[in-house]
Amino acid sequence: MSCLVAVQHECAHAFAAAKLGYKLNRIVLMPFGAVIDGDLRGISLKDEIYVAICGPLCNLVTAAFFVAWWWFAPTVYAFTDTAFYSSLAIALVNLLPAYPLDGGRIFKCLLARAFMKKEPREEKASRKAEKICRAVSLAFAAAFFALFVITIVKKQTNISLLAFGGFLLVGAIGNRERAAYDKMDLSCREALEKGIEIKRVAVLDSCPIKDAFRYLTRGTYLILEVYDESERHLFDLPQNQLSEWFLRAKTPYESLKTLANGEK
Secondary structure, X not given: OHHHHHHHHHHHHHHHHHOOOEEEOOOEEEOOEEEOXXXXXXXXXXXXXXXXXXXXXXXXXXXXXXXXXXXXXXXXXXXXXXXXXXXXXXXXXHOOOOOOOHHHHHHHHHHHHHHOOOOOOHHHHHHHHHHHHHHHXXXXXXXXXXXXXXXXXXXXXXXXXXHHHHHHHHHHHOOOOOOOEEEOOOOOHHHHHHOOEEEEEEEEOOOEHHHHHHHOOOOEEEEEEEEOOOOOEEEEEEHHXXXXXXXXXXXXXXXXXXXXHHHO
């Protein structure tokens, strides 16, 4: 059950990342959870918080669902209590402000945003925030190791405390630059061979490329009609070309105008 809840948690991250045009490559299952924390460099701090919070939020919604179910059908408690406690535990543990947990990523982003009020350069603010997060993660790891020693002294050895402390220690000092996400290929070459309905949408050239994803619909081929601020038609952008532009974009926030200029 814990494994299923952990996978559900990571899938929530994957769906959130997909909103930014990134796809999940793998989930790494470990004794105390699962990890897909990967390379999402280039996204804003606000969107990184969004991706991170979706995992615990999904588990909390699942836990609330079971509580509501018990209200209407108390007899199912005996069959669903494990799912509830697993969902609640994974959600709350992941909100601890320590790497590689989601709470650590959220904490780092919030610190970086606070530092940017005095230090406008995001990269420098993020490095400063990351150093603080590493220190906090090491403190949490040390706390779990200390609790493990206490359980030994009391002759109630709890190996879980040692394992989780090690998990946090690796998260604090380990390499987090290994990519676990790739940009999505939004092309429809195979569908074009069989024929597919066309969907046309008008947008301004200032539209960030990630915002174009909202117009994608399964079973249709998107063509963006791009206009300038004076509502003059500039060009049409078919879905296959949109996919190519996104794959070479440095960040999901580059505008269609910027990417079009790069084509020239």
